[in-house]
Amino acid sequence: MRVATDVGGTFTDLVYYSIEQSSGEVSVLGTAKVDTTPPDFEEGVMNSLEKARLNPADFEFFAHGTTVVINALTERKGVKTALLTTRGFRDVLEIARGNRPDLFNFNFRKPKPFVERYLRVEVEERVNYKGEIQKAVDTSSLADIVENFRNEGVEAIAVCLMHAYTNPENEIKVIEELRRLAPEMSVIASNEISREWREYERSNTTALSAYIHPIAKRYLEFLESKLAKAGYQGSPYIMQSNCGISTVDSAKRNPISMVESGPASGIYAAAHLGRIIDEKNLIVLDIGGTTAKCTLIEDGEIRITTDYYIEKNDKCPGYPIQTPVSEIVEIGNGGGSIAWVDEGRKLHVGPQSAGASPGPAAYGKGGTQVTTTDANLVLGRIDKNSFVGGEVEPDMKALEQAFQPLMKKLGMTIEELARGVIRIANFNMTNALRLVSTNKGYDPRDFSLIAFGGGGAMHAVALAEELKVPKVIVPVNSAVFSAWGMLLTDLRRDYVQTQPLLLDDKNVQLIKDRFQILQSEAQEEFKQDKMEVSGAPISFEHFADMRYSGQEHTVKIPFPITDAGDIDLGAANEAFHQAHEHNFTYRLGNDVQIVNFHLVAKVLVEKPDPARKKITGIKIEDTILHKRIVDYDAHGIHEATIYDGDRLEPGMQLSGPAVIQEPSTTLVVAPGHRVSLDDFGNYHVLISQTED
């Protein structure tokens, strides 16, 4: 049996299946949802196993994604951390980049560093930008430093020395000595986490890694021992932000790599489903209660970047983390987002959210403000009789009361206002989708929009119309889609190495060598961390972050290299020019430079085909629940046909005005659009662009 659990902010999801020996198909697919149990998140995991009545002794494979890292960061629940730097640079962490995104606020508050100044200590050493050691490190001062840290109650030490990305020798000497002197503390060096330049970003990454290291390690150990106690013979695999999994040992060493594991598995699931149903160009949208997340997959490729921040927004510079993360744009717009009107009588939706408690006004749990969910109820898009899977009877009185103040302010009816709320919410989401598509030079007409999460299906069709995406895909089991993705991911590690090199004939050998070095390193580390399943070999993918000589920002391209390690300079050059023109509308005659070498090492995990949805021969008429009036805004108000999604079968087709309801998914289909189900039960909505 193969099992995946995904610990989210509110719920812990479980998905499991086993494979039919004869057909090779998935024979059982079950899911369970339980409450997340902070701070002992592993409890929730065990609860989910219990709820699904699974016996860990039967597990062949157990994958796990968790928010434990991001939680510890955002709630500042890490340990007391110290930082060692090169002489002259202890304040880099505090000065940060000096920027003030809140341009016209002269009472700005700069984010505080995670390490206080008295715990930031400098050591004598220096490596120059060429990687030459100018001054060997003097480790004799470390004993006193460690003693002082110990007295201060420090539990973790981060080490980040100048230019360690190109030559980590001094840094390695320091951590070896620290680990000898302070075996009880977590000690992390920058070169173990990031080999990219930019000292502030790397220092912060290292400091944050150390800050959460003991917490994450403890958590993983608890999980391992509880699973073992329950009879699990193997070792869990841990979901990483780079859309791959790793072994638990590897995750313990570099826990910051789990920081975005939740969204990563959803994105991976989208890419994987895309391969199965032959939809390789996807715009991915995950709408939850508080936020919507989106990304773009081109030709089946997920974009992985190390340009990642937490707590960054248009007012706050946030904190950079240089770890490979799937590229995501996240905005404060979800089902619980609150609508409000400013002094210029302008209607806004979000980013404040009513969350799960008090939740939307219609929950009747004390929410007094209009949310996106309330507006969807008013418009008939959500069924009043099966609100929250039929578990809650909507409190329409509370809902109306919540609408009153805004209706008065804007002088309009409840329906007009509800349409406005949805339209603004959709606009916000469209903007986020534009950021990952048109703003990067992609034409949405070449893509399908795949939508999941609690609110994905509700809004996806309207968003697709706006963006002119021709098709929407809503996957089967879309509420636990992320956890499903985890069962399919490969063991993966990304190696990103800064080494500026001109792309010319003289450097061919150097370029080959650099990739070769990374490859050997990967092979060694995979062996050491037992990154293996069923003896499959390691496969490699090569990328390079490249730029025009003189520019700063880079474009990532797949680097043309053969299995034997031979490179095609001309092809690499042309690929870069093309990518640059694609992103930025022009190409230049300047020399081209590689800045970062990026190697992806993978061990492929066996991926069975998903189960096909059973065909019983039921007539489509018999899947109709009822008819009701649904307001489709610009498309008018219609009597819509409401279908029971659970009973719809492959091959069936239907048209809007319709709503397809499953216990945790509502797919709203405006007039003119056609829906069909594929063999697996995924919904495909063909968007008719009637506007033009």
Add this chain to the structure above:
Amino acid sequence: MSVVRKTGYENPDIFTMEIIKDSIVALGDEMFNAMIRTSMSPIIYETTDFAVGATDAKGNLLAQGNGVAGFLVTLDTAVQSLFDHYALDEICDGDVFITNSPYEGGGTHLSDVVILVPIFFEDQLIAWTVNKAHWTEVGGAQPGSISTSATDIYQEGLHFRFLKLYEQGRLVRSLHDLIRDNVRLPESTLGDMHAGVAAAKVGAKRILDLVSKYGCTSILLAMDELLDYGEEMTRVELEKLPQGEFEAEDLIESDGLGNGPFHIRVKVTIAEGRMLMDFSGTAAQAPGPINVSSSGLVTATRCVFKCITNPEIPANGGCFRALDIVCPQGTLFSAVKPAPVSLYYETDVAAMELVWKALAPALKNRLPAGHYRSVSGTFISGQHLDTNDLFVMGEPLAGGWGASYDRDGDSGQFSALNGETFNIPVELFETRYGIQVEQYSLHNADGGGGEYLGGKGVVIDYRVTAETAYLTYGATRGESRPWGMEGGQNGSHNYALVIREDGKEERYNMCTTVPVKRGELIRIFTGTGGGYGDPLKRPRQQVSMDLKNGYITTEQANQQFNLGV
């Protein structure tokens, strides 16, 4: 299948109008990203010394992309001045204009080059996209085109007054080649030029997309409504402000040529829904390059106005309809041709902080004590050790901000004139220029004490590796100090030291191309901000912690905070 009511957007309701307006505002960010990613110079991609935006056909600012605060709404005045040079029928689809004239709309100094792209729909001019960026090199007497020693504009570089860079889609070769052959780093300069054109075109395309979706009439209506919305939001805030007259004066020590100090004055009147800033009494324009032109003053005053009215909503032309500025011609804040202006930014940030100083006592929740009030532009040129290529390094420096009524000031932040300005990472810096940075730290010079501490300034050490490198640097507050509030101490100075081989130190507030030999050190300090409140009111436990953190010395702890250790 039911009947589809054909709706379209011919008669857009208020929400559709909101969406059109928000789409126009979003243009700013889209162009900003295009610019930052395509630029050739760190001064653009790290310092983000640029701004992008869109105006209506007449030059009213509709939206602007985050860059530096100091470029706020200089974009609209550029469009307005363009009409002094061209009749409407001389402006064609496919034209691209370029200007850097300091004395006209959009002007600051010659290094800041404005690119303007008119947008046409069915032969009607409907809008403009505009950007303004600091080019590393525009020629002139000194590398980097900035000096503290220029005595007129002609020494400061190439001067474009609203020239056509493209004519109906075709690059004007002669202008392109003229630029190429008159700057020191043509590859970089032309790269920046292309980035500017590309960014403007990204915006133009989006506006045309909106027109094709919602119709031209709706778009033009949305533009007007957007401006009215800005005006209304500002009016509401203006009424909440304390009414009356507020005055301040301050000084700028020197003009780089040894003249000074120069006094600067303002009287701010808030009454009847308007704000008047009167700079009468400010010193006459200086012989040296610290002058600000009227358009520079407009932008400085608008920044503070925005800060105290409504910093939340995106800036547009309507936000400033209630602001009046009075300043006689020919002062330090309203210099006329041929006054040199390359260090205008030092005076511009002083003008901004002057208004802030006048209002701070009445607006303690919005305005802290004085900050280091300087861009501290630092320019080092020379030959790269490895390649022997000429390099011109230019970067602003972060410093200390003032404390406010409820908290310590921020340390190591760029000036109020900056904004989304990033320091250049030392690891990139060293690779690019070969100069070794030996220290990038906060310092604990005397100053900024109080119940709440002024934020700390930084100290940065550049070790010269080229045979000879040349330092150009200019800052104010080399002799005066950032002002404290409510009994808080004044902050500390901005200045540069050149530390010679024999250990001798030379101190500069302003200098141009000072030769520094291999192995010698350039050390620059930025000031600590002003403190707030009586230092003796700071809790002892907090003072002990400051001492432990090294933010203050033992001596300061005892003498200023009476800690007794």
